Amino acid sequence: MGPKIGRLPLGLVVLIGALGTMAAIWAAQGHAGSTRQVRVPDSDRFTPFALTIKAGDEVRWTNTDEDDHTVVSDDALNTAGHNGTNTLLKANGGHVSLHFDHPGTFVYYCRFHAKLDGFKQPIAPGPDGGIQDASGKFGTPMSGVITVLP
Numbered sequence: 001m002g003p004k005i006g007r008l009p010l011g012l013v014v015l016i017g018a019l020g021t022m023a024a025i026w027a028a029q030g031h032a033g034s035t036r037q038v039r040v041p042d043s044d045r046f047t048p049f050a051l052t053i054k055a056g057d058e059v060r061w062t063n064t065d066e067d068d069h070t071v072v073s074d075d076a077l078n079t080a081g082h083n084g085t086n087t088l089l090k091a092n093g094g095h096v097s098l099h100f101d102h103p104g105t106f107v108y109y110c111r112f113h114a115k116l117d118g119f120k121q122p123i124a125p126g127p128d129g130g131i132q133d134a135s136g137k138f139g140t141p142m143s144g145v146i147t148v149l150p
Contacts, residue, residue, distance in 0.1 A: 032056070033054075033056035033057045033058060033099070034053075034057050034058070035057070035058045035059070035060055035097070036051060036053050036057055036058070036059050036060070037059075037060055037062065038051060038059060038060070038061045038062075038144065039061075039062050039063075039064055040061070040062070040063040040064060040065045040069050040089060041064055041065065042064065042065050042066070043065070044065070044067070044069075044110070044113045044142045045142055046061070046108075046110075046142065046143070046144040048144075049143075049144050049145070050144065050145050050146075050147070051144070051145075051146045051147070052146075052147045052149060053100060053146060053147070053148055053149070054148070054149050054150070055100060055101060055102050055103055055148055055149065055150055056099075056100070056101065057099075057100055057148070058097050058098065058099045058100070059097065059098055059100065059146055060095055060096070060097040061089055061095060061096050061097075062089075062093065062094070062095040063089035063090065063091060063092070063093065063094045063095065064092070064093065065091060065092075066091050066092060067091055067112075068088060068089065068090055068091050068094070068112065069088075069089045069094075069110045069112060069113065069142070070086065070087060070088055070089060070110050070111045070112060071085060071086075071087045071089060071096055071098075071108050071110070072085060072086045072087075072108060072109055072110065072111045073085035073086070073106065073107070073108055074107040074108060074109060074121065074122070074143075076119070076120075076121065077105065077107040078104070078105060078106050078107055079103075079104030079105050080100050080102065080103065080104030080105055080106040080146065080148045081100065081101065081102065081104070081106070082098050082100075082106060085098065085108070086111070100146070100148045102148065103148050103149055103150045104148050105145060105146065105147055105148070106145070106146040106148065107143070107144075107145045107146075108143065108144055108145075108146075109122045109141060109142060109143035109144075110142035110143070112142075113141070113142035114141035114142050114143055122141035122143050
């Protein structure tokens with residue numbers, strides 16, 4: 001048998017050290033991040049409404065509607081960063097991407113298609129809020145939420 005460190009053979013200590021180094025490198029590179037998509041189809045909504053991602057991921061909003069829309073952060077509820085976001089999504093292909101570095105939530109809405117209350121929060125649909133169409137029906141404020149996991 002070869003030299004020993006403590007009670008372990010030197011070869012085993014070297015192997016454990018090498019595996020530890022490889023694990024650390026893999027952990028640092030292990031979740032390089034992926035890009036997830038949120039679309040605005042030909043109606044006033046974000047699809048999907050709710051999205052769960054991991055820290056290190058990016059979210060790309062793409063507007064395939066014929067109207068302009070926006071991605072506006074609801075800073076009162078956000079814990080995943082990007083407070084102050086207020087970005088235009090141009091009609092027919094406009095896009096924006098945000099990278100999320102840490103866990104939390106990112107709640108957002110379209111400032112063109114969400115009626116806001118006195119606290120600048122989107123109002124739920126119904127007679128006291130939401131968006132009313134020409135026939136008098138109320139729709140959901142155009143909003144969404146991203147949950148960022150560790």
